[in-house]
Amino acid sequence: MNGAARCLFDPTGPAACTIVVLGATGDLARRKLFPALAGLFARGRLAEESRIMACGRRMMSDESFRSLLGGGNGATATPEFLRHISYHRLDFSEAETFSTMAARMRADGWPANRLFYLALPPASYEDAAKCLGNAGLGREDGNWSRIVIEKPFGHDLESARRLNRTLHAHFREEQIFRIDHYLAKETVQNILVFRFANAIFEPLWNRQYIDSVAILATETLGVGSRAAYYDSAGVLRDMFQNHLLQILALTAMEPPARFEAEQVQDEKIKVFRSLKPPGENDLATGQYGAGAIDGEDVAAYVDEPGVPPDSATPTFARLTAYIDNWRWRGVPFVMISGKRLRKKITRIVIGFRSVPHSMFRDILADDIPRNRLLINIYPGEGIGLSFQSKAPGGRFCLGEELMRFDFAGQGDGTDAYGRALIDCLNGERLLFWRQDGIEATWKYLEPALACCGRQAPPVIYPAGTYGPPPEHEYISSLVGEGER
């Protein structure tokens, strides 16, 4: 970065708190949460007096849990960090395991500010909220108590509303943090700065200059060990209801008057409410068959452990959304995500309109390619702008150049989970979902989900391609441009 950074808010001097991780033995906790907490601790973003209670179903001593973490996280889990962690067995069918945890934290004088992170299977969220509430852990007596839940926020509109009612029976809205770690990624946060702290892009940010927007989140991984959840969810619930629609909202929203959580949320909700219900032609889905990724053979989705052999669950979708408002009417926002695709790429591609008149038309064989703005989230967080220039030399040839700005190697190493955790601890809600947004996105997706239910058998695409054939061509064009 050239020039001094201006910080909007950078809370320093964190307050001491107790962080309770429910589901501490699971994948998310071990791969993401504890390394993020260890990083915050190492950078002094967690107060020295803070304590962490790791909770799981199995019997385990403090020491054996610490060695589980120490082994898995290498250098990040230092002995100083591990000393802040204790382990407690919790069982939702034994209410007393929650009251003994509360008593243990009180008896040991742990900080009264409490953050409960539910790193649990979604089916357990309601039980966990009830047990915490019934043990009095949602009460705030001069201190704060917050609960963090991970996506998915329900399975559909009705279940999302039910989950919300249960949470609200024990916690106030201000205590509930519905996390979407995509929103804490560097480039995603930068969309708002890029759009609203620069005067040069906003005049072009509309249907007059922008022809299409593509939002791409392709994965090389298959379903792995998550078949039980994934087969009942599918790609629309797993990626579109949360991450992709959030990115769409940030890209399309009107400028809020202030950079404040409620105002930013209000503008995002307006986008969700302006989405035209998707028609059948707006959706293409597929399911991965056997193939090869990076030269290694991989199994078909239906041959993965835990997946029913006759499953019709889509592992790929392309959903074209239209925002029915003055700024965006008629501009397609093409959202794409899938598993076992050729490369892992998360990117927004803003396609500008072609030049209105080409004075080079008599000397060029092809049309002049359109300008594109690439907002890369993975790999290589950064922003690129493609434009035409004269290729150096005696002949008059046009070539495409990509002007790039990379975030790689910048920053203090705090990852998306670390950033989201800091905001939870500070009560800053900008990165989190609000219930009305969740309901609006489920409402929008309902016709697409119903359409998926009717699309059996699924279109099969070979693992290692970019989805069913017409989609493969289109996605290859989006991917290729960023690699120049």
Ligand SMILES: NC(=O)c1ccc[n+]([C@@H]2O[C@H](COP(=O)([O-])OP(=O)(O)OC[C@H]3O[C@@H](n4cnc5c(N)ncnc54)[C@H](OP(=O)(O)O)[C@@H]3O)[C@@H](O)[C@H]2O)c1
């Ligand atoms: N993994 C990721 O990268 C990721 C990314 C985004 C969101 N998420 C979300 O984060 C949540 C956790 O995912 P995960 O991948 O970590 O799942 P996971 O590996 O299956 O771990 C779940 C944890 O919950 C515990 N648990 C399971 N069933 C329980 C029950 N009936 N009662 C009490 N505890 C129970 C497990 O304990 P045992 O070890 O005893 O089984 C384990 O500690 C899910 O909602 C998921 O959708 C995960």
